[in-house]
Amino acid sequence: MFVSHIYMLAVIPRDLTEQNTSNISMSDNNIKRLSRLTAILTHLQTKRLITATELSDKFDISVRTIYRDIRALEEAGIPILTEEGKGYFLMDGYKIPPVMFTEREALSLITLEQIVLRMYDDSLKNEFSSAISKIKAVLKLYNKEKAEILSEKLFIGKNFENITKSSCLIDLQMALVNQQCVKIFYETLDGKESERIIEPFSFYHNPEDNWLLAAFCRLRNDFRVFRIDKITRLFLVNDKFEPHQITMKQFVEKYL
Structure with missing residues (x-):
């Protein structure tokens, strides 16, 4: 999941929470929709504008379903605004809680870190190291441990001919x-x-x-x-x- 469980419960649409109240676990369809809603919210956070067509292509669902999902998020209190003819965007200043990474995502970031650290631009290495430290801070403990194991087992070769450095x-x-x-x-x-x-x-x-x-x-x-x-x-x-x-x-x- 992308966001904390507490936050995810806060954005569950009423139609998902009121059905089957006698059964604590939600159906697979509802779980899939909940995952999609949080993913849509993440996309809104990372892009200035995004259209319903882009979202429908991304999640392989109809535009009509995207409209329903956007409406569900709005009803949950998410400040989604519309720019006529251009797409959806989040109200300026609105932030979602820190993202949570899967094990595969965490390992891919560690691999990318090693690739960046072999590059010869100091400004890129410094800024990326700062960013990756913040990312590592939100990893779950077991993902941190596995990330450390992979970090020690990665070797990225260098081109030693005509090595030059930059810092801008x-x-x-x-x-x-x-x-x-x-x-x-x-x-x-x-x-x-x-x-x-x-x-x-x-x-x-x-x-x-x-x-x-x-x-x-x-x-x-x-x-x-x-x-x-x-x-x-x-x-x-x-x-x-x-x-x-x-x-x-x-x-x-x-x-x-």
Whole structure:
């Protein structure tokens, strides 16, 4: 289950709790619906907007059933709002209790942790380590023990050729999501330093363990790809940029 049992009971629709009151255990169908309701609530928490069609595709049920589920959550007091023609969203500031992870989910996170820790961007490792510590804090005791066992048994090989490090990946990601221009000082192929003002567009991690930044370069008036480990310094510029109209597919076909 995704949320605490106490909280799950709080969002059980009346039609699930009033039937078969003489029998403490709910039917399999009701348990499945309860699991789906909590999963829908989690999706609402993680996305700014989500449509009924997206939810019906996700759970392989009809849109009409999604409407009923949303109504059940609303009746349980969950502040779900609708943006006409766009989808559902949770009222700003509303939070659900901490998520609970299954054993398989916990092990997958531990594996991901080891992969991230082998990467060569210090900012990514530091932020992810902080996040994974918070996740580990909500694991059940038996999942914590198994996670520790797996952590000791994982070995992720490294590419020792041309190992380089960077420390600005998170800063660049923050600039991208906030549509903020960045001034970078970049080491060119001939060892010289080039100054650019860029508009971050996307990131790519190549097989050589290098993080690449695709960005619109105002100096060249076109998109360029930069190796992040070659960025020696960067500064956020007090200038916003408009979202780029080119799609990722179009960018890859043209520039990569």
